[in-house]
Amino acid sequence: MGKTLYEKVWEAHEVRKLRSGQSQLFIDLHLLHEVTSPQAFGMLRDLGLKVRYPHRTFATVDHIVPTHDRTEPFQDPLAQSMLEALRQNTREHGITFFDLGSGNQGIVHVIGPQLGLTQPGMTIACGDSHTSTHGAFGAVAFGIGTSQVRDVLATQTLAAQKLKVRRINIEGKLSPGVYAKDVILHIIRHLGVKGGLGYAYEYGGSTVEAMDMESRMTLCNMSIEGGARIGYVNPDETTFAYLEGRPYSPKGAEWEEAKRRWKSFASDPDAHYDDVVTFRAEEIPPTVTWGINPGQAVPVDGRIPLLEELSPEERPVAEEALAYMGLKPGQPIKGVPIQVAFIGSCTNARLSDLREVARYLKGHKVKKGVRALVVPGSEWVARKAEEEGIAEIFREAGFEWRNPGCSMCLAMNPDRLQGDELAASSSNRNYKGRMGSPRGRTVLMSPLMVAAAAVAGEIADAREVFGIGR
Ligand SMILES: CC(C)[C@H](C(=O)O)[C@@H](O)C(=O)O
Numbered sequence: 001m002g003k004t005l006y007e008k009v010w011e012a013h014e015v016r017k018l019r020s021g022q023s024q025l026f027i028d029l030h031l032l033h034e035v036t037s038p039q040a041f042g043m044l045r046d047l048g049l050k051v052r053y054p055h056r057t058f059a060t061v062d063h064i065v066p067t068h069d070r071t072e073p074f075q076d077p078l079a080q081s082m083l084e085a086l087r088q089n090t091r092e093h094g095i096t097f098f099d100l101g102s103g104n105q106g107i108v109h110v111i112g113p114q115l116g117l118t119q120p121g122m123t124i125a126c127g128d129s130h131t132s133t134h135g136a137f138g139a140v141a142f143g144i145g146t147s148q149v150r151d152v153l154a155t156q157t158l159a160a161q162k163l164k165v166r167r168i169n170i171e172g173k174l175s176p177g178v179y180a181k182d183v184i185l186h187i188i189r190h191l192g193v194k195g196g197l198g199y200a201y202e203y204g205g206s207t208v209e210a211m212d213m214e215s216r217m218t219l220c221n222m223s224i225e226g227g228a229r230i231g232y233v234n235p236d237e238t239t240f241a242y243l244e245g246r247p248y249s250p251k252g253a254e255w256e257e258a259k260r261r262w263k264s265f266a267s268d269p270d271a272h273y274d275d276v277v278t279f280r281a282e283e284i285p286p287t288v289t290w291g292i293n294p295g296q297a298v299p300v301d302g303r304i305p306l307l308e309e310l311s312p313e314e315r316p317v318a319e320e321a322l323a324y325m326g327l328k329p330g331q332p333i334k335g336v337p338i339q340v341a342f343i344g345s346c347t348n349a350r351l352s353d354l355r356e357v358a359r360y361l362k363g364h365k366v367k368k369g370v371r372a373l374v375v376p377g378s379e380w381v382a383r384k385a386e387e388e389g390i391a392e393i394f395r396e397a398g399f400e401w402r403n404p405g406c407s408m409c410l411a412m413n414p415d416r417l418q419g420d421e422l423a424a425s426s427s428n429r430n431y432k433g434r435m436g437s438p439r440g441r442t443v444l445m446s447p448l449m450v451a452a453a454a455v456a457g458e459i460a461d462a463r464e465v466f467g468i469g470r
C-alpha cells in the first residue's frame with residue numbers, strides 16, 4: 001500500500017513518539033508575526049532559553065500595520081509597541097525580519113511562498129490558522145498557538161497529533177468567471193465548516209492540476225474554514241516552475257537535487273485515504289456567503305435557503321445569521337446593497353488576483369457611495385502591480401490603493417467597517433464583527449466578484465457586470 005504526502009512528510013520529521021500518543025515533530029520552517037509571538041518570546045526569556053534555529057525562523061509584520069499612513073509612531077500605541085517588540089525580539093535572537101519598507105514585508109502567508117521559503121516536503125508552522133496556505137506547495141503546514149510558538153522557538157519541534165487524510169478530487173474545467181475561491185467556498189458549503197475536523201485535506205484531480213500556484217494557495221488557505229487544519233496539493237512541475245529562481249529557493253546543482261527529493265514526497269498512486277470526495281468543476285458556480293460562517297454560501301444567482309430546507313442542526317445558526325445580516329430566507333443574494341468592497345487578505349491579495357481583476361475592471365467605475373479598498377498582500381506585490389499598471393487601473397476605477405497588510409480582514413488596524421456596513425470581501429472569514437464593527441457584515445466571494453459588487457453597488461454576478469463567458 002502506498003503512502004500519502006502527509007504520511008511521508010510526517011515520517012520524515014517524526015523525532016519520536018510521545019507517551020501521550022502524540023509525536024514530536026521537527027519543524028523545518030517557522031514563520032512569525034507580531035500578534036502571536038511576543039508572549040512566546042516572553043516565555044522563552046523567563047525560561048532563560050535561546051531560539052534553537054534562528055536561521056529556520058522568519059518574521060514579518062502584517063496584522064496591525066496601518067495601510068493608509070505608515071508613518072511611525074502609529075496612532076495606536078499598542079500597534080506600535082507590537083511592532084517594536086518584534087523588532088527587538090528578532091534582533092536579540094538573530095532572526096530575519098522583513099520589516100516595513102524592507103521590500104519584502106507583507107502578509108506572512110503571502111511572503112513565505114513569494115520568497116521561496118515555502119518548499120515541498122517541509123513541515124511549516126506559524127502562530128496563525130491560515131498557515132494551511134503553504135500546503136499548496138506540498139508542505140505539511142499548520143497553525144499553532146502561542147505556547148507552541150514558544151516550543152518551536154526553543155526546540156524547533158512540537159508535539160502534534162497525526163491527522164486522517166481526506167482526498168478531495170475536483171475534476172474537469174472551471175467555467176469562465178469561476179476561481180479557486182469559488183471552489184473552496186463550494187467545498188466548505190458541501191462538507192461543512194466542521195467537516196474537516198480531524199483531517200488533513202489533500203486536493204487533487206484535473207482541476208487542481210491545471211491551477212497555478214496562487215490559485216492552489218487560495219484553495220489551501222481556507223482549509224481551516226472547512227475545519228481542516230492542513231490542506232495540501234502534491235508538488236508537480238507547476239510548483240517547481242513557481243519556485244525556480246526565488247530568493248530562498250535552492251540554486252545550481254542543489255536545485256536539481258531538491259526537485260528529485262520534492263517529487264519523492266508526492267502521494268503514491270495507490271496511497272490509502274481515510275476518505276475520498278469528488279466534485280465536478282463544471283458544477284461549481286461563482287459562490288458567495290450570506291451568513292456568519294464560510295459554509296453559509298450559495299451560488300451568486302441563487303437564493304438564501306428557506307429554513308425548512310436546512311437540517312435541524314443548521315437551522316438555529318441560519319436564523320442567527322439572517323437576523324445579524326438583515327436578510328430573509330428565500331431572498332436572492334444578488335442585489336443586496338453593499339457599502340464597502342475589500343480586495344485583500346492572505347486568501348486573495350496576490351499578484352495574479354489583482355491582475356485578473358484589473359483585466360476586467362479597466363474602464364469601469366466604482367459606484368458612488370461605495371468605499372472600495374485594494375490592499376496588496378505584500379510590498380513585492382504592490383511594487384509589481386505598480387510596474388504593470390495594475391495599481392493605476394484600480395485607482396482609475398475609484399479604488400483606494402493601500403499599503404500591504406491584513407487590513408480589514410481582521411481589522412486589528414485602522415481599516416474597519418462602521419456600524420452595520422456590509423462589505424463584499426475577498427477575505428476568508430465572515431464571523432460577526434470580524435471587520436472591526438460589532439454590527440459589521442461580511443460577504444465572502446472571489447476578488448472579481450468583489451470588483452463586480454463595487455461597480456454595481458450591490459452583490460452582483462461578475463459574469464454579467466463584466467460580460468464574461470458570453
Ligand atoms: C491573529 C491570528 C492569530 C489569527 C489567526 O490565527 O488566524 C488571524 O490571522 C485571523 O485570520 O483570524
Ligand code: SF4
Nearest residue numbers: 130345346406409410
Ligand atoms: S489576512 Fe486575514 S486571515 Fe490572513 S493572516 Fe491576516 S488576518 Fe489572518
